[in-house]
Amino acid sequence: MLPNDDTPAIELDRLTKRYGAARGIDEVSFRVPAQTIFGFIGPNGAGKTTTIRILLGLIAPSAGAARVFGRDVATEGAAARAHIGYVPGEAHFYPRQSAGALLAYLGCFHPGDHAAHRRELAAQLELDLGRRADDLSLGNRKKVGVIAALQHRPRLIVLDEPSNGLDPVIRARLHELLRDEVARGATVLLSSHELAEVQAVCRGVAVLREGRVVAVGDVETLRGREVRHVRAAFARPEAAGLAAAELERLAGLAGLARDGAVVRFLYDGPAPALLAALAAAAPVDVCINEPSLEEIFLRYYAPRPEVAHA
Amino acid sequence: MRDGAAIVFAHELRVNLRGLVAWLLPVGALLALTCALQRSFIESGLLEAKLQALPAAMRHALGLELVDFRRPPVYLATNFLLVVLPSSLFAGLLGVALVAKEEILHTAELLYAQPASRGAILAGKAGALALHVIAFPVALGTLAIATLGAVAAAPLEAGLVAQLFAGAVTLAIAFAGLGMLIAALVRDARDAAPVALGLVFGTYLIGVISAIAAPAAPLRFLSPFKLVEPSAIVAAGGLAPVPAAALIALGVAAGALAIARYRRRDLHA
Numbered sequence: 001m002l003p004n005d006d007t008p009a010i011e012l013d014r015l016t017k018r019y020g021a022a023r024g025i026d027e028v029s030f031r032v033p034a035q036t037i038f039g040f041i042g043p044n045g046a047g048k049t050t051t052i053r054i055l056l057g058l059i060a061p062s063a064g065a066a067r068v069f070g071r072d073v074a075t076e077g078a079a080a081r082a083h084i085g086y087v088p089g090e091a092h093f094y095p096r097q098s099a100g101a102l103l104a105y106l107g108c109f110h111p112g113d114h115a116a117h118r119r120e121l122a123a124q125l126e127l128d129l130g131r132r133a134d135d136l137s138l139g140n141r142k143k144v145g146v147i148a149a150l151q152h153r154p155r156l157i158v159l160d161e162p163s164n165g166l167d168p169v170i171r172a173r174l175h176e177l178l179r180d181e182v183a184r185g186a187t188v189l190l191s192s193h194e195l196a197e198v199q200a201v202c203r204g205v206a207v208l209r210e211g212r213v214v215a216v217g218d219v220e221t222l223r224g225r226e227v228r229h230v231r232a233a234f235a236r237p238e239a240a241g242l243a244a245a246e247l248e249r250l251a252g253l254a255g256l257a258r259d260g261a262v263v264r265f266l267y268d269g270p271a272p273a274l275l276a277a278l279a280a281a282a283p284v285d286v287c288i289n290e291p292s293l294e295e296i297f298l299r300y301y302a303p304r305p306e307v308a309h310a
Numbered sequence: 311m312r313d314g315a316a317i318v319f320a321h322e323l324r325v326n327l328r329g330l331v332a333w334l335l336p337v338g339a340l341l342a343l344t345c346a347l348q349r350s351f352i353e354s355g356l357l358e359a360k361l362q363a364l365p366a367a368m369r370h371a372l373g374l375e376l377v378d379f380r381r382p383p384v385y386l387a388t389n390f391l392l393v394v395l396p397s398s399l400f401a402g403l404l405g406v407a408l409v410a411k412e413e414i415l416h417t418a419e420l421l422y423a424q425p426a427s428r429g430a431i432l433a434g435k436a437g438a439l440a441l442h443v444i445a446f447p448v449a450l451g452t453l454a455i456a457t458l459g460a461v462a463a464a465p466l467e468a469g470l471v472a473q474l475f476a477g478a479v480t481l482a483i484a485f486a487g488l489g490m491l492i493a494a495l496v497r498d499a500r501d502a503a504p505v506a507l508g509l510v511f512g513t514y515l516i517g518v519i520s521a522i523a524a525p526a527a528p529l530r531f532l533s534p535f536k537l538v539e540p541s542a543i544v545a546a547g548g549l550a551p552v553p554a555a556a557l558i559a560l561g562v563a564a565g566a567l568a569i570a571r572y573r574r575r576d577l578h579a
Contacts, residue, residue: 106424
């Protein structure tokens, strides 16, 4: 096991990146506790990759600070990166170099001999290390990226959209590998727009929207927020339409959709107001559930309620 | 774990060997052929006749004023464009490539995410670059000395021939550093190679124009080629130390500036 203390694996403190007038990220703050798999979710362009690139020292922040195991990435970049294994979103390699030679080259930057672990990982991910890295398929390139990140047994593994291009079997094996790494003592930051993946493997999560963090917490806590998924069925579509119009007036309602005689929506307002509105519309069936992470996510990305007619 | 600079140095030295050989083969073959023909050119008087046919101003502009081709250094100096232009192009383009390639190949995330400072990585690249750009004219010089030694009737004057190639080395160092600087300054890494090509050819042409047209004479200071002109080296009996040192200083300063600038660059590729 690796040493375990209270220092967070990642600590972002009002991290900001501006590109002139264009938005990068704005005062992004969250902590990733050690020995967890932490999800980092948001749509394309939300600023996930910008945040990761600052963590890796590839771009400099305009303001704020990022620390990896207490080391500031701006002033102690190399020392911070010594703890990191990184899987980029798109894996690009040097021409005319075998996957094995490339991985050996990258392994030189880290202490120890990684050859045996490299071969073990290649076997687990079914990758032929003798093939030219730049000739590999998208999925196999991604495997090379994963092995490059894991071969030196880093304390922090940062993955940017790791499942792109991986088939379901290899994807499951990757998740298994990540869980093994956490059991060993490592921490994982998994950036993804695939909510099912985050929900399946992550304990904590930060949600990024338009360069800002809009929610941080445990996946279960986030799922268990006051937000509820409500499905109400009515006797006739006309009744559903009238109910939808009534429900739209409720504060805390989002994502209202009507499909025939059924309406669905997310709700985080007071329960009596909801029950009164539903009772007035006389539904034949009401089902109130915990929403999926995906529904919560959509809740944050569609703040204005819309009625979708099937 | 080895030092980051040493790891990158060894890697770049190895992966760029193919390029060095690819440049050396055609240029070396042409140079060896030119050297091998020295005796027949002298006997036929063809080269001398052709040069004498050129206007004096043009001979001056192209550095072709020496005519005693029996002397190997003179013969070589007359044909030295075969060495300096490829050496300078190779150096400038390799200087660009070593800095810009990570962004062009989208491998910046792979390399600069490693636990080595950007300065150390670039220092490793600069070391490999220096070795390659020095190796190129040195290999050509060795080839020229060997070939002329075998065919020339007159004494080889190997020391003077070596100084001609030393001049080419200083030019190569200057253009290598400038190539690195161009790659560090341009916004889009893919623009760097054309700019470097323009710099080498442009400064060469400035040197020629400054020698042809009197009003343009002050422009010669903008042409590194004029600082180590082969005809001047042979006429003076050796490479002038001040211009040679100036070219090396230019290359080193440009390389250092490139590293300083690139350390602050945001890498998005």
